[in-house]
Amino acid sequence: MKIENIKPFNGQHCETTATGTLLQQIGIDLSEPMLFGLGEGLGFIYWNMKTMDFPFIGGRIKPDLLTQNLARNLNLELTVKETSSQQKAWDQVKELLDDGQAVGLKMDCYHLEYFSNPFHFAGHYAAIYGYDDENAFLIDTRQQCGQVQTSLKSLARARAEKGPMASKNLYYTLRKTDIKFDLEKAIAAAIRNNAAEYLNPSxxxxxxxxxxxxxxxxxxxxxxxxxxxxxxxxxxxxxxxxxxxxxxxxxxxxxxxxxxxxxxxxxxxxxxxxxxxxxxxxxxxxxxxxxxxxxxxxxxxxxxxxxxxxxxxxxxxxxxxxxxxx
The missing domain is CATH 1.20.120 (Four Helix Bundle (Hemerythrin (Met), subunit A))
Known part of the structure; x- marks a missing residue:
């Protein structure tokens, strides 16, 4: 089963690519830089823990927040769910797919079979738009060749992996509301919010x-x-x-x-x-x-x-x- 006429978002960053695909399905077509900016995405973190092989240098805000900010600035309904049950997690996503709804997934890319150089990173996102008895069909970044597939078993492992930035089988959807967004006002608000957050680090x-x-x-x-x-x-x-x-x-x-x-x-x-x-x-x-x-x-x-x-x-x-x- 695959959602017909899905338009893959052609992006370089995983969260904007996954979210961009969901947005295009509901008729919102914006550039990747615009999605990143409206998501108030710019940040920085230097993170070093004894359990890590080496320090992590990141240039964006925390995982999940970008899509939350984007939904708020575009007056969209964002639904995010987590569960510790792998079976329940798949059943919920499968039901949405069967209804024709593309779904955003958060995973550890180490388990995804299309990654040529796998490494553990549990803050990776992709959009799922279909499945069959053995495989899931995903939309990932340009670097990962866009429309890809991985086995359902590997997808389950990727969604359930634990560690830094991991979530419990997290998935999300986006829907329009009755309130339309004003792009110019949304841009100004997003820039002010991002700047204020950046200038006041905790x-x-x-x-x-x-x-x-x-x-x-x-x-x-x-x-x-x-x-x-x-x-x-x-x-x-x-x-x-x-x-x-x-x-x-x-x-x-x-x-x-x-x-x-x-x-x-x-x-x-x-x-x-x-x-x-x-x-x-x-x-x-x-x-x-x-x-x-x-x-x-x-x-x-x-x-x-x-x-x-x-x-x-x-x-x-x-x-x-x-x-x-x-």
């Missing part, structure tokens, strides 16, 4: 404070790492290529601000776009330096990356302050 390892902290922590990481080559290579890949849209999501936010300026013609948006154009290049420089670290094991590249991170922290803080004036 702890020092997130937002611009987290970037500044990371500039110090990566030196400690280098000095204590048991696998410099593997860890910094993986970190560089996650920052630049693994569904971030490049430059740790800054390319997506840059393009969102450009699209917003073209629509609203407000000076803070132009300033923000120009600033994030520079900031995105700096993030790419950091990932390139991480690559050099993995290749050479030379600490000089860590110190160069540290200096750039200090610069990024200040630039992002100043730019978000400008965007609060919308």
């Amino acid at each position: 702890i020092t390892n997130i937002s611009y404070k987290g970037i500044l902290k990371t500039s110090i922590e990566i030196v400690k990481w280098f000095n204590t790492s048991k696998n410099i080559e593997g860890e910094f290579k993986q970190a560089a890949m996650l920052m630049e290529k693994a569904g971030t849209g490049g430059a740790l999501f800054r390319n997506l936010y840059r393009d969102f601000l450009k699209e917003s300026y073209e629509l609203l013609q407000l000076d803070p948006l132009k300033s923000g776009y120009e600033a994030f154009s520079e900031i995105a290049e700096l993030w790419t420089n950091v990932s390139q330096l991480f690559e050099k670290v993995s290749q050479t094991k030379e600490i000089q590249y860590i110190h160069q990356a540290s200096d750039i991170l200090k610069e990024i922290s200040g630039k992002e803080k100043r730019t978000m302050e400008i965007l609060t004036t919308l």
Whole structure:
């Protein structure tokens, strides 16, 4: 069984791709940068736990929040459900599919059979649009080839996996309400909200404070790492290529601000776009330096990356302050 005439969203980031597919099914067709921006998606986190192989550097807000923000800003009805029962979790999704409703799933991509280089990450999203006796048919990112399939057994494992960022077989749907959205007002509200959240971090390892902290922590990481080559290579890949849209999501936010300026013609948006154009290049420089670290094991590249991170922290803080004036 497959939902007929499903239009796959062609995206680079997993949550915007899954949610974008659900939106297109209900007649809302927006660009990926616009979805990321309306979801108030820009953020930062440096996360290091003893149970982790190496620190995680993330450039967006917490998993699940992006779609919640997007639904609020577009006046949509978002239904999110979790259950510890794998059978119940599948039965509920199957019922929605049988009714012609595409469904967003949150999973650990390690178990998905179409991933050529599987790794544990339990904050991965895809949209499911069909199934047969053995397989599930999903829509994933451009990097994962869009329309893909995986066995029902592997899907169950992916949905039920535990660990950082995991949920209990989480799935979600989106529906229109009687209240239509005003895109221009939604854009301005989303930017102000994202900027305010960014400028008021609750702890020092997130937002611009987290970037500044990371500039110090990566030196400690280098000095204590048991696998410099593997860890910094993986970190560089996650920052630049693994569904971030490049430059740790800054390319997506840059393009969102450009699209917003073209629509609203407000000076803070132009300033923000120009600033994030520079900031995105700096993030790419950091990932390139991480690559050099993995290749050479030379600490000089860590110190160069540290200096750039200090610069990024200040630039992002100043730019978000400008965007609060919308």
